Amino acid sequence: VYAKREGEALSAVSVILGSDSDREVFNSLSAVLNELDISFEQRIISAHRTPDILKNYIEDAEKRDVSVFIAIAGMAAALPGAIASITTRPVIGVPVALKSKIMGLDSLLSMVQMPPGIPVATVGLDAGRNAALLAAEILALSNETLEKKLKAYRDTQRNKVMEKDAAFKEE
Ligand code: RP5
Numbered sequence: 389v390y391a392k393r394e395g396e397a398l399s400a401v402s403v404i405l406g407s408d409s410d411r412e413v414f415n416s417l418s419a420v421l422n423e424l425d426i427s428f429e430q431r432i433i434s435a436h437r438t439p440d441i442l443k444n445y446i447e448d449a450e451k452r453d454v455s456v457f458i459a460i461a462g463m464a465a466a467l468p469g470a471i472a473s474i475t476t477r478p479v480i481g482v483p484v485a486l487k488s489k490i491m492g493l494d495s496l497l498s499m500v501q502m503p504p505g506i507p508v509a510t511v512g513l514d515a516g517r518n519a520a521l522l523a524a525e526i527l528a529l530s531n532e533t534l535e536k537k538l539k540a541y542r543d544t545q546r547n548k549v550m551e552k553d554a555a556f557k558e559e
Contacts, residue, residue, distance in 0.1 A: 401428040401523050402454045404445075404471065406461030408432055410484050413460050417482070417516030424524050424537050429454070435466040442467075446474040456480065456523045459508075460516070462487050465495035468508040478509060480522055485513040 401421060405414055414430070421428050429449075433442045446457070457475065459468035460482040468481030481499035485492025492513040499510040511518045521538070528535040 399427045399429040399449075399452070399454055400527055401426055401456050401458060402449050403428055403430045403458045403460070404442075404467065405430075405432045406434050406459070406465065406467045406484075409487060410460045410462060412486060413482055413484055413514050413516045415516070416514075417458065417460070417520045420517050420520035421523070424520075424534065424541070426520075426524060426527065426534070433467075435461070435470040436464075439470070442470060443474055446471055450475055450477065456526050458482065458519050458523055460484060460519075461499075462492070462495045465498040468499050468510075469502050469506060472502070472506045472508050478523075478526055479507075480519045481508045481510045482516055482519045483510065483513050 403414065403417060403421075405411065418428070418430070431445060433445055435442055449457070454477070456478050457468075457471050458480045459465075459471055461467040462484030465481070465483055468479050472479040483492055483495035483499050485495070488494055496510070496513060499508050502508050509522060511522060521541075524534060524538055528538055
């Protein structure tokens, strides 16, 4: 979908995990980005454990024209908010429930309750698929090919429901 500049990898999306333990959610997300042929780069950078690396990376990614950032994180999940404080490009947060002792409420509130002025588009708990689709919808605003792919994705979903309905009615 995205042309590469000479000698330089150009990723439309950057996906950042707060920890290697967030990989399960990443897998559902990357599957959708791959299905839609969206180029992305993937990093593990912690807002709390490696804040200096995070700042350098986001500033560099902006220079490389990354359009959308997706941050996957659990517990006191500062990652998407920290990213949003560095860039004005859209940041999508995916709260992770897997390791939480309080069913993900910690990471959900850390992302959704951002102070006014620094927004994070927070999707549901462990909702990697929706995060990828939301990123695709943002990119599709200026990419007709991608918009067509998203419409086809919706059609496939619709057909699956209709197939299930047909089988269910017969039971
Ligand atoms: C967060 O803390 C990460 O995003 C992860 O979900 C959680 C636990 O991290 P680990 O202790 O497993 O590295 O920063």
